[in-house]
Amino acid sequence: MKKRPFVFLCTGMSxxxxxxxxxxIDTRITTDDDRNFLYDLRVPCDAIMMGGRTVILDDPGLTVKSVRRQKQRLALGKTKEPVKVGIVSDISKLKINGDFFNKGDAKKIIFTTERSPKTKINELRKIADIYVYGKQKVNLKKALSKLYELGIKSVMAEGGGELIFSLLKDDLVDEINLKIGDLILGGRNAPTLCDGEGFAGTTAKQVRLISLKRKNSYLMLKYKVKRVN
Ligand SMILES: NC(=O)c1ccc[n+]([C@@H]2O[C@H](COP(=O)([O-])OP(=O)(O)OC[C@H]3O[C@@H](n4cnc5c(N)ncnc54)[C@H](OP(=O)(O)O)[C@@H]3O)[C@@H](O)[C@H]2O)c1
Structure with missing residues (x-):
């Protein structure tokens, strides 16, 4: 297999x-809505990856707002803000004037499929690097190899559940950082940490707990994902 970056998940769940x-609808999962867990983990990564639905619905800016964290990144030899990576099957609904493309100084990379109209691809190429890697869904192995080739050695994947399932299915996740809040959201159709078609009992992913910390209104857990081979 071709080389790929270290991939860690960083997700908050109720x-x-x-x-x-x-x-x-993007919502808080803890009563105090403390975002330090997420912002601290953005410091050591070279790129942040998001699934298409998250990029389209939430339009996240994915910036590093605090000067202290920006300085920490520079001290690590990184750019002030991580590269933004979107995994978007069809780019037609992307908000070109939104936060993902316009907030902060980071480079933007979109991996898409043949479902994206060529005119839209050419339009988006003015503000982002675009790679067409797949017919219906983005080929994530190929996308991660390309990121490695571009010098990106660590990727933080924030979600959503469909992207996380695909990354786990393709054995592309090394570490899981999870924040478990003190709110119960419910909803049979609400996205979870890992959705997709799901794994059968025998193919279920195995993880090993590395650390567990308690904050006022949430738990922070770190796991290593067991390698298949
Ligand atoms: N709490 C958190 O930490 C957190 C973090 C991130 C996101 N979220 C939430 O997650 C929700 C969205 O999650 P989601 O599961 O609906 O969508 P998602 O994972 O954000 O995006 C999935 C979409 O990406 C496209 N895609 C292209 N190639 C893919 C591939 N190889 N594997 C998987 N997807 C691929 C697909 O679009 P097509 O179906 O069009 O092919 C797919 O539906 C939002 O509500 C957001 O707020 C929460």
């Missing part, structure tokens, strides 16, 4: 495992 509401 006590009942939901990462958003049933209507997929």
């Amino acid at each position: 006590l009942d495992g939901k990462i958003s509401t049933a209507k997929r």
Whole structure:
């Protein structure tokens, strides 16, 4: 297999495992909405990866706001802000004037498929690097190899559940950083940490708990994902 970056997940979920509401509206999962867990983990990564639905619905800026964290990144030999990576099957619905493309100074990379109209690809090429890697879904192995080739050695994948399932299925996750909040969101259709088609009992991914810390309103857990081979 070709070389790829170290991939770690960083996701926040409610006590009942939901990462958003049933209507997929970005929401808090803890009572105090402390974002330090997420912002601290953005410091050591070269790139942040998001699934297409998250980029389209939430339009996250993915910036490193605090000057202290920006300085920490520079001291590590990194750019002030991580590269933004979107895994988007069809780019038609992307908000070109939104936060993902316009907040901060980071480089933007979109991996897409043949479902994206060529005119849209050419339009987006003015503000982002675009790679067409797949017919229906993005080939994630190929996308990660390309990121490695571009000098990106660590990728933080924040979600959502469909992207995380695909990354785990393809054995592309090394570490999971999980924040478990003190709110219960419910909703049978609300996205969870890992959705997709799901694994059968025998193919279920195995993880090993590395650390567990308690904050006022949430738990922080770190796991290593057991390699298949
Ligand atoms: N709490 C957190 O930490 C956190 C973090 C991130 C996101 N979220 C939430 O997660 C929700 C969205 O999650 P989601 O599961 O619906 O969507 P998602 O994982 O953000 O995006 C999945 C979409 O990406 C496209 N895609 C292209 N290639 C793919 C591949 N190889 N594997 C998987 N997807 C691929 C697909 O679009 P097509 O179906 O069009 O092919 C797929 O539906 C939002 O509500 C967001 O707020 C929460």
